[in-house]
Amino acid sequence: MEPVQKPHRVRMTPGARRVLVAAERLFYERGIHAVGVDLIAAEAGVTKKTLYDRFGSKEQIVVEYLAGRDERWRELLAGRLEAVAGQGPDARVLAVFEASRAWAGEYGAKGCSMINAHAEISDPSHPAHPVITGQKRWMLDLFTGLAREIDAAGADRLARTLMLLHEGALVAHGVGVLPDPFGHALDRVRELLGNAEAAGGPVSLR
Structure with a gap:
């Protein structure tokens, strides 16, 4: 069995935490593919720019x-x-x-x-x-x-x-x-x- 690679993690700022709280609720309730970054940003009360500045991609939010x-x-x-x-x-x-x-x-x-x-x-x-x-x-x-x-x-x-x-x-x-x-x-x-x-x-x- 190959060793498990540790994933890259991001530093949590207040804005990033709001994004993550919103994303966790949405991903769990609706599914990952069904939730886009526009909805996450809107639910978190941040801009898409802030979301991408903090996480870089939707994949990293996941x-x-x-x-x-x-x-x-x-x-x-x-x-x-x-x-x-x-x-x-x-x-x-x-x-x-x-x-x-x-x-x-x-x-x-x-x-x-x-x-x-x-x-x-x-x-x-x-x-x-x-x-x-x-x-x-x-x-x-x-x-x-x-x-x-x-x-x-x-x-x-x-x-x-x-x-x-x-x-x-x-x-x-x-x-x-x-x-x-x-x-x-x-x-x-x-x-x-x-x-x-x-x-x-x-x-x-x-």
Whole structure:
């Protein structure tokens, strides 16, 4: 797997922050392709010249939008994981799913912004593409680290299963096809972890 390139970021001035606040709301509600710089500038109360002076391009605004949401998600998750520090990897795995349910309830009515963005940005040359793929790789690395503490021999397989449950819950939440997708995912995760504890051995993924 190739290393994830860190995206270029811009310095936030008051004008740039107004642009980003407006862009984040519009991009998430309407989609990235559907929102143009004219609308962003109008909603932010700045001129197009100011927008381009601060960001240079719409693509850079997308980078800042996605990177900013990722930073806030990681901050929320860090707090949840800190709250269960010392309780073992099982508790930390469950904390990840609980954090995602809390995030989705407050910030994710339309689902995962990364997944939504990837539906519109599949070109690896787009400057926001590494932000999207990097965020998902980071989540898989997180699950892999936790899985190693639970079942070193089957860590990769367990991590992939946890990742699929997590991402599936995100998608189902955004689509609205299940009443509580994170609750369902948590039940399955508890079952996986419970089987491991009862057996005193590796987690069964069947």
